[in-house]
Amino acid sequence: MTIELFHNPQSRAMMMHWLLEELGVDYELVPVAYDDGSMRTPEFLAVSPMGKIPAIRDGEVTVSDTAAITLYLADKYKTVDMAPAIDDPRRGEFLRWLVFQVSSIEPAMMQAGAKFETKRQQAGWGDVDSVVDVLDARLSKADPWLLGDWFTAADLVLAGAVGWAVGWDLFPKRPAFEAYVARAFDRPAYKKIMGG
Numbered sequence: 268m269t270i271e272l273f274h275n276p277q278s279r280a281m282m283m284h285w286l287l288e289e290l291g292v293d294y295e296l297v298p299v300a301y302d303d304g305s306m307r308t309p310e311f312l313a314v315s316p317m318g319k320i321p322a323i324r325d326g327e328v329t330v331s332d333t334a335a336i337t338l339y340l341a342d343k344y345k346t347v348d349m350a351p352a353i354d355d356p357r358r359g360e361f362l363r364w365l366v367f368q369v370s371s372i373e374p375a376m377m378q379a380g381a382k383f384e385t386k387r388q389q390a391g392w393g394d395v396d397s398v399v400d401v402l403d404a405r406l407s408k409a410d411p412w413l414l415g416d417w418f419t420a421a422d423l424v425l426a427g428a429v430g431w432a433v434g435w436d437l438f439p440k441r442p443a444f445e446a447y448v449a450r451a452f453d454r455p456a457y458k459k460i461m462g463g
Contacts, residue, residue: 271324280321282427288456341420365421379437407443426451
């Protein structure tokens with residue numbers, strides 16, 4: 268069975284493209300444009316209720332949103348093991364950093380880009396400086412990955428998000444960020460999806 272990935276290269280779908288390559292499963296990219304109305308059709312909204320990408324269709328199963336797709340694919344497809352099992356003690360660390368990407372990094376990127384202030388206590392992500400400092404402290408200890416020698420789906424989404432944040436000057440170019448992203452982007456699956 269072929270997984271359909273609703274995809275635009277200028278989106279978070281790039282990370283899901285990378286994940287599918289890492290897993291070595293059969294997939295098909297379904298191009299989605301931002302400005303042609305295709306993301307608002309009833310057919311697409313049945314796959315992604317918010318009308319956003321990434322989204323996948325795996326047979327009868329549809330999944331949208333980066334963290335949900337990542338968990339679904341990493342848990343279901345064990346062609347390459349990219350997620351600790353539910354009873355593995357490392358599962359908590361894996362989940363923490365996978366969800367940190369959507370719960371903290373993305374809102375902090377939006378705050379940095381839009382240049383709005385918020386009180387740390389009022390925002391679920393705290394603030395940009397807190398997110399950057401917590402992320403820097405953790406990635407400084409990655410050896411080379413979050414779970415040692417094991418590159419997981421959490422590493423993939425963190426590297427993808429941090430690469431964008433640093434590349435768009437939303438987060439500072441800290442040494443731990445640049446080293447971690449460089450290691451991840453040197454992986455054959457990433458190079459393949461980027462045409463390298």
